[in-house]
Amino acid sequence: MSKNRKTSRPLVAERRAAKPKPAKRNAAPRPRKKRGLVGWLLFPFTWTLRMVFRIGIAVAVIGVIALAIKVQWDASRMPAFEEMVDGRTRGSVTLLDRDGDVFAWRGDQYGGMIKSDEVSGYLHDAVIATEDRRFYSHFGVSPRGIASAVRINLREGRGPLSGNGGSTITQQTAKLLCLGVDYDPAFWDSERAYEADCRESTIQRKIDEAIYALAMERAYSKEEILSIYMNRAYLGEGARGFEAAAQRYFGKSARSVDPAEAAMLAGLLKAPSSYAPTNNMGRAVDRAAVVVGLMEDQGYITSAQADEALANPAQLSQAAQARAGGYFADWVMGQGPDFFTRNTTEDVVIRTTLDQDIQTAAETALLSVFDTKLSEGSEVEAAVVVxxxxxxxxxxxxxRDVRAQSAFxxxxxxxxxxxxxxxxxxxxxxxxxxxxxxxxxxxxxxxxxxxxxxxxxxxxxxxxxxxxxxxxxxxxxxxxxxxxxxxxxxxxxxxxxxxxxxxxxxxxxxxxxxxxxxxxxxxxxxxxxxxxxxxxxxxxxxxGLLDLRLQGDDAPLMDxxxxxxxxxxxxxxxxxxxxxxxxxxxxxxxxxxxxxxxxxxxxxxxxxxxxxxxxxxxxxxxxxVGVWMGFDDNSPMRGVTGGGIPADIFRDTMRRVVAxxxxxxxxxxxxxxxxxxxxxxxxxxxxxxxxxxxxxxxxxxxxx
The missing domain is CATH 3.40.710.10 (DD-peptidase/beta-lactamase superfamily)
Incomplete structure (x- = not known):
């Protein structure tokens, strides 16, 4: 028996009419806003400003590119670091007494190259704390430092470039290097004129100095720049570099100075002659205290170390303290050839006949007799030879000025x-x-x-x-x-x-x-x-000259x-x-x-x-023992005969000599x-x- 089936329609997805796309409108361009009278009046100025801005950007870009090329070019021409540490045009003379101990220096003293990582850590940190606390973070020039220096100078009534310079250690090193220009006696009348030109402070010079500093940062590492600086800086008394200065003032290497000595050495950078401890110990101690404070503030030394350095300031070595034999040293310098003494370009060591004990005896005797025998304010002079x-x-x-050098x-x-x-x-x-x-x-x-x-x-x-x-x-x-x-x-x-x-x-x-x-x-x-x-x-x-030799040589050139x-x-x-x-x-x-x-x-x-x-x-x-006494202008003395005060000086000198x-x-x-x-x-x-x-x-x- 069959069933009646109802034929069903196949399932088909419902077709939906596509959403008609909106008709493309041909939008008419926005109508330009009409310039009013004010706009037309300002138009030349605004157009000019836009052009100046665009040209300025272009010029700045070109300038930066040119600067980069210049810096790279200068950096590529810089010599090896080792060739930069000793740029002296004169050599040095070290004078030894009869026992071989140093008693005087002449010329530009250089203690030999010593790198920044070889000096005492205290000295390294003292220099950074005093001269350029941001040395390791800047690129050779510190705009913030320059702005601060200009502000200080203006506030104190000076020109913007007078006084504080805001120079980084790199810029100071560039100045020490005279921006790479070597001394040429055919161009400069003297070394003094050359150095004066190197220290010139004009806007153009500052720009050149900054460019050279950038090139140095490109050519050398920070430690190499610091090493050049520490070897070339002038630190008073003819000492070039911290090794020479440490030997000159403290009789030790810069490798072993303590915080107090490091602070005194770093303090010399501000004004070497004024703060030299052989010139004015009180001023040197005061300046060193400032440096100690900077070191403590920046975390380089502890409070206990700072207190110790302040309580026990650096002391001069015996030779530096005595400053003995200045007249003798000048006289001996005339006993050798000028090209090995006054005009030497080498480092020379002269062994002499000086006996420092006898020298002290003569100086003490003269001053003692004059203090007790002469009226205050007398200008009479005297001389002693043993x-x-x-x-x-x-x-x-x-x-009478027994510490004088280069004097009559x-x-x-x-x-x-x-x-x-x-x-x-x-x-x-x-x-x-x-x-x-x-x-x-x-x-x-x-x-x-x-x-x-x-x-x-x-x-x-x-x-x-x-x-x-x-x-x-x-x-x-x-x-x-x-x-x-x-x-x-x-x-x-x-x-x-x-x-x-x-x-x-x-x-x-x-x-x-x-x-x-x-x-x-x-x-x-x-x-x-x-x-x-x-x-x-x-x-x-x-x-007075026993023998003369080049530093480091055993065989004397003169005997x-x-x-x-x-x-x-x-x-x-x-x-x-x-x-x-x-x-x-x-x-x-x-x-x-x-x-x-x-x-x-x-x-x-x-x-x-x-x-x-x-x-x-x-x-x-x-x-x-010979003694002379008189006025420099040949004026008569009153009541002075050879058997009087000169005999007293002779007696006191000889008594100390034979003690x-x-x-x-x-x-x-x-x-x-x-x-x-x-x-x-x-x-x-x-x-x-x-x-x-x-x-x-x-x-x-x-x-x-």
């Missing part, structure tokens, strides 16, 4: 009349010719007629006459008339020859007044001449050891007799104030007309019997041009 019998100079004081040296440069200090050369001549200290000579009124000048009548200092006196008494009482009589008797030409033989290089007087010391000489010459008497009659050449002794001038017998006569000057004559208990001393005083010059030169068995030593006898001979007869002035004729028989026959014997 030397050995062979001419080796052990100490030299060229003036009265010991070597002042030519002054010698007065009675010249008389030993007259007696040396006579003794060499066979006279005896006990021979008699007339001390009676004397008149000599000098052609063209008329009669000349010398007087004794005490204006008295003693008749016949021994040569010894005539010398120890410093009697003038016997000295003139003896000089005329033996021949003044021969006296001059003996004096010149002993090293008196100055032109000597030709007339009979030669015997009274009217000729001029220097203290170093006179002391050297007396050393010839002490050593037995041989001339000496005063010297003066043992060169002080020269040819014989008088016989040893005569020298020993003269030493006895000069010993009597100290024992009972014009030099009694020079006596030192237990010691045999010999010497001679000298005073010129109107007391313009006062001398005392004497010796023990080992050392000659703790056993007394030694002088090399002298007690005189034998007198010759028959008395030297009389009756034979001295009116024309005063006497060349006696002894002079004619024996005139050439003085050098044998």
């Amino acid at each position: 030397m050995s019998a062979d001419g080796a100079v052990r100490a030299m004081v060229g003036g 040296n009265r010991a070597t440069q002042a030519r002054r009349q010698t007065g009675s200090a010249f008389k030993p050369f007259i007696y040396a001549t006579a003794l060499d010719l066979g006279f005896s200290p006990n021979d008699l000579i007339d001390d009676v009124p004397l008149t000599i007629t000098i052609p063209g000048s008329g009669p000349w009548q010398p007087e004794n200092y005490d204006r008295q006459f003693k008749g016949p006196v021994t040569l010894s008494q005539a010398l120890y009482e410093s009697r003038n008339i016997p000295a003139v009589v003896l000089s005329e008797e033996v021949g003044r030409e021969l006296v001059s020859k003996i004096a010149e033989g002993f090293g008196i290089d100055s032109e000597l007087a030709a007339g009979p007044a030669l015997a009274l010391g009217v000729s001029e000489s220097t203290l170093i010459e006179m002391s050297g001449a007396y050393a010839g008497i002490l050593n037995g009659g041989s001339a000496v050449e005063p010297y 003066n050891v043992g060169t002080g002794m020269q040819e014989r001038v008088i016989q040893e017998r005569a020298a020993r007799q003269l030493t006895y006569m000069m010993n009597q000057v100290v024992v009972r004559g014009t030099g009694t104030r020079a006596q030192i208990d237990g010691w045999e001393l010999a010497g001679k005083s000298g005073t010129t007309n109107s007391q313009r010059d006062a001398w005392f030169i004497g010796f023990n068995a080992d050392y000659v 703790g030593q056993q007394p030694k006898p002088l090399p002298m001979d007690i005189p034998g019997p007198a010759r028959n007869g008395t030297l009389s002035n009756s034979g001295i004729a009116a024309d005063s041009q006497i060349l006696n028989v002894l002079d004619n026959i024996l005139g050439g014997l003085g050098g044998n």
Whole structure:
């Protein structure tokens, strides 16, 4: 049976009519807003501003590109870092005393390259804290630092570029390098002019400096830039770089300075000469305290370390503190060739004859006597020389300012009349010719007629006459008339020859007044001449330079050891007799104030007309001590004679020199019997041009 089926329609998705797309409208362009009257009036200005802005952007882009090219070009031309650390145009001279210890420096001192990561960490941090706290974060120039510096300068009434410069360490290094321009003597008149040009502060210079700083940042690492800076910075007293400065002030390497020393060194960067501890320790300590505060504020040292550094400021080394031998050092610099001393481009080491203990003795004695013997405000000057019998100079004081450098040296440069200090050369001549200290000579009124000048009548200092006196008494009482009589008797030409033989290089007087010391000489010459008497009659050449070598070399380029002794001038017998006569000057004559208990001393005083010059030169068995005193303008002194204050300075110097030593006898001979007869002035004729028989026959014997 079948079923009725209802046929069904197949399921089909309902078709929906597509949503008609909106008709595309042809939108008409927006109508331009009409410029009003104001718009038309402003249009030229707005258009110009838009053009200026677009051109400015373009120029800035071009400028940045040009700057980048310039920086890259400059960076590519920079030398290796190692070649940048020492840019000195002059070398240095380090002076050592007789024991090999440093006592003075000259020229531009450089301690050798030391890198920023090799110096003491305290020093590294002190420099960063003081000079450029953002050194490791900027790109060579700090706009914030420049803006701050300009604001400070304007606030303090200075120009925007005067005073604080806001320079980074990189910019300061660029300035130290003179923006890569080397010194050319053909272009600059002097190194001073070159350095002044490098320090110029103009807007253009600041721009060039900034560009060069950017190039340095491109060419070198931060530590290399800091190393260049730390090696080239000038830190006073001729020290270039922190290694040289640490050695100069503290006698140690920059590798081992403590916080207090590091702060003082870093403080020098602001004003090296003003803050140099050798110049003004108080100012240096105050500046170091500021640096310590910066280090603490920036976390480089703890509060405890800061307190310790403030409570115990850095102390100068013994050599730096003494600043001894400035006059001596200047004199020694003249004993070597200029190309190895004053004008050296090398680092030179000179070993000298200086004894720092004796130098201190001479300085202390001079200052002590002047403090106690002179009235306040007196401008009288003095000089002291101490030397050995062979001419080796052990100490030299060229003036009352015992710490002076590059100053007028009265010991070597002042030519002054010698007065009675010249008389030993007259007696040396006579003794060499066979006279005896006990021979008699007339001390009676004397008149000599000098052609063209008329009669000349010398007087004794005490204006008295003693008749016949021994040569010894005539010398120890410093009697003038016997000295003139003896000089005329033996021949003044021969006296001059003996004096010149002993090293008196100055032109000597030709007339009979030669015997009274009217000729001029220097203290170093006179002391050297007396050393010839002490050593037995041989001339000496005063010297201070023992040897000269380049730093780091073992073999010397110059060697003066043992060169002080020269040819014989008088016989040893005569020298020993003269030493006895000069010993009597100290024992009972014009030099009694020079006596030192237990010691045999010999010497001679000298005073010129109107007391313009006062001398005392004497010796023990080992050392000659020469003292001169007077005004620089040759004005008369009041109440000063060679046997007074100069003898006091001699005594105090010698007493300090021999302290703790056993007394030694002088090399002298007690005189034998007198010759028959008395030297009389009756034979001295009116024309005063006497060349006696002894002079004619024996005139050439003085050098044998």
